[in-house]
Amino acid sequence: IYILGIESSCDDTAAAIIHNGKILSNVVASQKIHEEFGGVVPELASRAHQQNIVPVVHQALKKAGISKDQLHAIAFTRGPGLMGSLLVGTSFAKSLAYGLNIPLIDVNHMQAHILAHFIDEEGFEKPSFPFIAMTISGGHTQIVEVKSHFDMTVIGETIDDAVGEAYDKSGKILGLGYPAGPEIDKRAQKGNPKAYQFTKPKVDGLNFSFSGLKTAILYFVQRKVKANPNFIEENLNDICASIQYTIIGILIEKLKLATKQTGIKQIAIGGGVSANSGIRQALKDGEQKFGWTTYVPKFEFTTDNAAMIAIVGYLKYLEGDFAEQDVMASARLKI
Numbered sequence: 001i002y003i004l005g006i007e008s009s010c011d012d013t014a015a016a017i018i019h020n021g022k023i024l025s026n027v028v029a030s031q032k033i034h035e036e037f038g039g040v041v042p043e044l045a046s047r048a049h050q051q052n053i054v055p056v057v058h059q060a061l062k063k064a065g066i067s068k069d070q071l072h073a074i075a076f077t078r079g080p081g082l083m084g085s086l087l088v089g090t091s092f093a094k095s096l097a098y099g100l101n102i103p104l105i106d107v108n109h110m111q112a113h114i115l116a117h118f119i120d121e122e123g124f125e126k127p128s129f130p131f132i133a134m135t136i137s138g139g140h141t142q143i144v145e146v147k148s149h150f151d152m153t154v155i156g157e158t159i160d161d162a163v164g165e166a167y168d169k170s171g172k173i174l175g176l177g178y179p180a181g182p183e184i185d186k187r188a189q190k191g192n193p194k195a196y197q198f199t200k201p202k203v204d205g206l207n208f209s210f211s212g213l214k215t216a217i218l219y220f221v222q223r224k225v226k227a228n229p230n231f232i233e234e235n236l237n238d239i240c241a242s243i244q245y246t247i248i249g250i251l252i253e254k255l256k257l258a259t260k261q262t263g264i265k266q267i268a269i270g271g272g273v274s275a276n277s278g279i280r281q282a283l284k285d286g287e288q289k290f291g292w293t294t295y296v297p298k299f300e301f302t303t304d305n306a307a308m309i310a311i312v313g314y315l316k317y318l319e320g321d322f323a324e325q326d327v328m329a330s331a332r333l334k335i
Ligand code: ATP
Pocket: 009, 010, 080, 081, 109, 113, 136, 137, 138, 139, 140, 163, 164, 165, 167, 168, 179, 180, 181, 182, 185, 271, 272, 273, 274, 275, 276, 277, 302, 303, 304
């Protein structure tokens, strides 16, 4: 079974071909245009998707070595995401499926960040059910109890900013480029995580809050820069390490609570921030310390990609779960 997956929820135009459970090609065109604005500009994103989508799909087919006539179905991101961006992928997928007369499959982007773990990939074990998924990305921070592929319940989520946002906004305060997550991570590995303390937000239960942390970092930096204008440059690695230490601390605390509440000790992470070295190490430590079994996705399946859309397409194809031609993109689609 050959399935084409299309992802266009934010600022990456992506297409992938999956053959049964295995990825044959995984193409991403990242939009550079947003860097100069320090964040994604929705109108520019949808325009870039329009330019990229045909070449990206062509390339995915070419790399997979198949023609479009061999496809059995087309899977696309229906939401959540930016409406203008979603519309490009949705319209393209609908027309192509209609033209080829093959089934159309709608995919929830946040489910896909979780189900990326079910891609057949050497050296990567698939989680068995039930497990806890923590999706940490640019727009979401959720703890999800996963009972089967499509039986998922969100048991905790952020009440304001997402973790990725906390990284990106902290980076902005420090004068780093967008997105700042990868650079903060790189610098954190060279700095002292206990150099500075930031108070952790107090949020009951399994919910998160990250907007207070961003403000705490802003005030801290402003105060220090007043005393020493070169404070940031001189201590950048230590600042990054301290921010990362605080964020990872928050995530692990909530995971501990989630395992306690559910009695489930299998944990999978997904989303762009699961590329982070700190969270990867902390999960590994958790195996020793708390008896967890943890699953971390392959690097290329962490940030937005179409391979994760294709695997969900394949799983839905097996269940005969198809979309109608009148399916609409949904910016706030829930799990
Ligand atoms: P969503 O999936 O919620 O719709 P999104 O698709 O924009 O949001 P992703 O592409 O999944 O988000 O993730 C992007 C985020 O991941 C950015 O905020 C980026 O800074 C962050 N990120 C990427 N790599 C790292 C890293 N190594 N450490 C920390 N954060 C990272």
